[in-house]
Amino acid sequence: xxxxxxxxxxxxxxxxxxxxxxxxxxxxxxxxxxxxxxxxxxxxxxxxxxxxxxxxxxxxxxxxxxxxxxxxxxxxxxxxxxxxxxxxxxxxxxxxxxxxxxxxxxxxxxxxxxxxxxxxxxxxxxxxxxxxxxxxxxxxxxxxxxxxxxxxxxxxxxxxxxxxxxxxxxxxxxxxxxxxxxxxxxxxxxxxxxxxxxxxxxxxxxxxxxxxxxxxxxxxxxxxxxxxxxxxxxxxxxxxxxxxxxxxxxxxxxxxxxxxxxxxxxxxxxxxxxxxxxxxxxxxxxxxxxxxxxxxxxxxxxxxxxxxxxxxxxxxxxxxxxxxxxxxxxxxxxxxxxxxxxxxxxxxxxxxxxxxxxxxxxxxxxxxxxxxxxxxxxxxxxxxxxxxxxxxxxxxxxxxxxxxxxxxxxxxxxxxxxxxxxxxxxxxxxxxxxxxxxxxxxxxxxxxxxxxxxxxxxxxxx
Amino acid sequence: xxxxxxxxxxxxxxxxxxxxxxxxxxxxxxxxxxxxxxxxxxxxxxxxxxxxxxxxxxxxxxxxxxxxxxxxxxxxxxxxxxxxxxxxxxxxxxxxx
Numbered sequence: 001x002x003x004x005x006x007x008x009x010x011x012x013x014x015x016x017x018x019x020x021x022x023x024x025x026x027x028x029x030x031x032x033x034x035x036x037x038x039x040x041x042x043x044x045x046x047x048x049x050x051x052x053x054x055x056x057x058x059x060x061x062x063x064x065x066x067x068x069x070x071x072x073x074x075x076x077x078x079x080x081x082x083x084x085x086x087x088x089x090x091x092x093x094x095x096x097x098x099x100x101x102x103x104x105x106x107x108x109x110x111x112x113x114x115x116x117x118x119x120x121x122x123x124x125x126x127x128x129x130x131x132x133x134x135x136x137x138x139x140x141x142x143x144x145x146x147x148x149x150x151x152x153x154x155x156x157x158x159x160x161x162x163x164x165x166x167x168x169x170x171x172x173x174x175x176x177x178x179x180x181x182x183x184x185x186x187x188x189x190x191x192x193x194x195x196x197x198x199x200x201x202x203x204x205x206x207x208x209x210x211x212x213x214x215x216x217x218x219x220x221x222x223x224x225x226x227x228x229x230x231x232x233x234x235x236x237x238x239x240x241x242x243x244x245x246x247x248x249x250x251x252x253x254x255x256x257x258x259x260x261x262x263x264x265x266x267x268x269x270x271x272x273x274x275x276x277x278x279x280x281x282x283x284x285x286x287x288x289x290x291x292x293x294x295x296x297x298x299x300x301x302x303x304x305x306x307x308x309x310x311x312x313x314x315x316x317x318x319x320x321x322x323x324x325x326x327x328x329x330x331x332x333x334x335x336x337x338x339x340x341x342x343x344x345x346x347x348x349x350x351x352x353x354x355x356x357x358x359x360x361x362x363x364x365x366x367x368x369x370x371x372x373x374x375x376x377x378x379x380x381x382x383x384x385x386x387x388x389x390x391x392x393x394x395x396x397x398x399x400x401x402x403x404x405x406x407x408x409x410x411x412x413x414x415x416x417x418x419x420x421x422x423x424x425x426x427x428x429x430x431x432x433x434x435x436x437x438x439x440x441x442x443x444x445x446x447x448x449x450x451x452x453x454x455x456x457x458x459x460x461x462x
Numbered sequence: 463x464x465x466x467x468x469x470x471x472x473x474x475x476x477x478x479x480x481x482x483x484x485x486x487x488x489x490x491x492x493x494x495x496x497x498x499x500x501x502x503x504x505x506x507x508x509x510x511x512x513x514x515x516x517x518x519x520x521x522x523x524x525x526x527x528x529x530x531x532x533x534x535x536x537x538x539x540x541x542x543x544x545x546x547x548x549x550x551x552x553x554x555x556x557x558x559x
Contacts, residue, residue: 010508017502017505018479018483020498020502021480021483021484021487021498021499021502022483022486024487024491024494024495024498025483025486025488025491026488027490027491027548027551027552028552030491030494030548030551031545031548031549031552033498034494034541034545034548035545037498037501037502037541038501038541040502041501041502041504041505041507041537041541044505044508045507045508045511048507048508048511048512049511049515053512053515053516054512054515055515055516055517056515056517056523057515059514059527060511060514060515060527060530063514063530063531063534064530064534066534067530067533067534067535068534068538070534070535070538070539071534071535071537071538071539071540071542072538072539074535074539074543075538075539075540075542075543076542076546078543080547080550083493083497083543083547086497086539087493087500090497090500090501090504090535090536090539090540091500091503093532093533093535093536094500094503094504094506094532094533094536096529096532097504097506097507097509097510097528097529097530097532097533097536098509098529100513100525100526100528101506101509101510101513101525101526101529103525104509104513104522104525104526104529105509105513107519107521107522111518119463215496218496218499218500218503221500221503222499222502222503224503225503225504225505225506226473228506228509229473229509230466230473231509232508232509232512233465233469234508234509235469235472236505236508237506237508237509238469238472238473238476239472240503240505241503241505242472242473242474242477242480243476243477243479243480243499243502244480244499244502244503245477245480246476246477246478246480246481246484247480247484247496247499248496248499249481250481250484250485251484251492251496254492341489341490343489346493348492348493348496349489349492349493349495349496350489350490350491350493350494350495350496351493353489353490353491353492353493354493354494357547357550357551358550363490366490368489368490369489
């Protein structure tokens with residue numbers, strides 16, 4: 001097929017990618033948007049198979065089928081709670097593919113005797129570096145989320161120095177590869193060093209910071225594809241890659257802001273969970289008001305407006321279905337029920353919303369941080385389930401607190417606050433939460449699912 | 463050099479387009495956005511196909527095939543799981559209206 005026609009087709013695919021992502025702006029148009037993206041991909045693949053450079057098909061067809069079966073099986077079998085793992089894994093595979101494609105591109109330049117100092121070599125090295133970091137970084141993220149690596153943060157003395165040395169080495173050899181047409185093996189040396197860098201960068205990152213890392217790796221997988229586009233001089237790769245790169249960067253920024261962390265902090269593996277181990281007990285002693293499901297049910301019986309604040313603890317105890325049932329019961333009694341979802345409530349951006357949607361909770365009941373905060377002062381009961389740091393008023397009131405300035409859900413502005421929690425243990429940030437000793441807070445200690453079930457039971461009997 | 467400049471122009475403009483479009487996606491849909499964007503980044507499959515199919519030497523073909531496998535899992539898995547998640551949101555909004 002004519003190269004110009006193929007390129008026109010690639011343009012069409014790029015347009016579908018842009019329009020498809022635009023469709024994701026609303027849940028109604030989103031499935032169509034996703035379908036447009038998939039159509040764009042199908043067009044791009046079909047056109048490439050028509051390229052006159054393509055001479056063998058058999059092995060390719062078999063590989064495509066195997067890949068499709070694996071991909072579809074993974075996607076259909078995965079639990080919604082395990083979504084971050086899957087996205088991490090898929091990110092990594094995208095990055096890995098870029099490494100190999102750029103490697104082949106370099107082989108081609110060598111054979112075609114492309115002179116040194118050309119931008120193709122530079123793009124290939126860039127693609128190899130970003131791709132390898134993405135691949136190994138994602139595998140580590142996957143292992144951590146899947147709890148194959150249980151130690152939350154693995155670090156050793158001088159780790160940052162090692163990382164820096166690796167980064168300098170990668171840069172140096174990459175530059176050398178660009179200046180002199182070196183043997184192909186050098187490319188793989190760069191890839192090997194970048195792989196180590198990817199491993200070492202993600203290993204020290206703690207569980208709480210995973211949303212940032214996944215978003216960043218998402219961005220990297222896009223940038224690797226874009227760099228590969230420069231290697232192959234192919235616009236559809238450049239466009240699709242940079243769209244994804246931009247998307248990942250925005251999400252990274254949103255996550256960082258929501259956690260009040262800088263990207264450098266997260267990647268340097270710094271945690272704020274240092275001090276305060278001893279004082280946690282002190283501030284709570286004798287000041288916590290523990291309640292029973294019966295007492296709490298009375299509150300809900302008379303409430304007119306209830307806001308539920310879910311945290312990942314709720315998903316861990318698989319309580320979302322019971323909570324949905326609870327919300328429906330309240331709605332049936334004419335109570336206004338909303339869910340206030342903090343950006344970092346789940347383990348990746350928007351994760352909690354997916355979990356709630358799976359439990360059949362209506363899209364328009366899910367409120368974002370700003371919308372929720374505007375309505376807490378009109379709320380009778382705020383029900384916090386398995387969340388801690390995201391409702392800690394110290395972020396607002398105590399400038400010395402490690403989470404000072406972090407955007408939180410202002411549940412303490414509601415008339416009454418009910419907190420369901422297993423114990424008084426601190427959240428990811430490792431700091432005490434003054435909300436738990438607030439005069440209007442009632443603590444329900446226990447498993448989220450059992451507690452909500454108990455409340456439902458009392459309400460139904462009353 | 464001209465090729466580089468043309469590529470960079472497209473790259474930078476697409477970045478801007480990406481920023482404009484993505485900022486309009488509500489936080490509620492950020493997970494499907496990530497998995498969907500992730501599937502799109504599997505566009506590397508185009509390069510993988512060319513690498514495996516042009517039959518220049520055995521090394522290129524093998525590297526290309528591995529890349530095809532990776533990218534296909536990425537693309538298919540990404541689009542399918544995104545579809546699955548979005549249908550969850552779909553069911554809800556229709557029940558409500």
